[in-house]
Amino acid sequence: AQSVTQLGSHVSVSEGALVLLRCNYSSSVPPYLFWYVQYPNQGLQLLLKYTSAATLVKGINGFEAEFKKSETSFHLTKPSAHMSDAAEYFCAVSDRPRGSTLGRLYFGRGTQLTVWP
């Protein structure tokens, strides 16, 4: 079965500091991996996704994530936090086998990012 663990339900950083949000996954198939962001009172928005091409994936708003198969990790980073990055972030894994049309996403519990001025 697929699952996602996000380490740290709350992360606080100062504006300009490095952002690191951790995500570990388990998957019985080569995974597709996702990071979504949820701003207050909004739905989830796709930040970036890993689909087995480059292991370092760049997303919107300066975020990037690195797929590390040996560590079963897909941590999200941003070199310099901005106040507007304050939001909740969700990691997700797909269980779709390559070549199959069946699959769904499994979400982690989320990490709330606070950015201090």
Add this chain to the structure above:
Amino acid sequence: DADVTQTPRNRITKTGKRIMLECSQTKGHDRMYWYRQDPGLGLRLIYYSFDVKDINKGEISDGYSVSRQAQAKFSLSLESAIPNQTALYFCATSDTGTATDTQYFGPGTRLTVL
């Protein structure tokens, strides 16, 4: 206009009432999903539909039912609402053809059951 819309955006109801949450999409996607979000629990899948004739239960389908009226419409019903169904509900869509299961979310419906 938003690609995935949900109505209503907010709803307060009483225990025992039947309510329906509606989702419509203009993305042309074949797959649709209903999730609920509770603080600290992330998103949990209630039901999903891979096409109009295919409906599947998720992890927490008890107390809920769904209807896929058309490719673009997917409704969630609470037959007899109870207070622990108070949550934020999201509809999402995806396209089989993309092969990656990227999902696109609506803005959510905040439901309060008194």
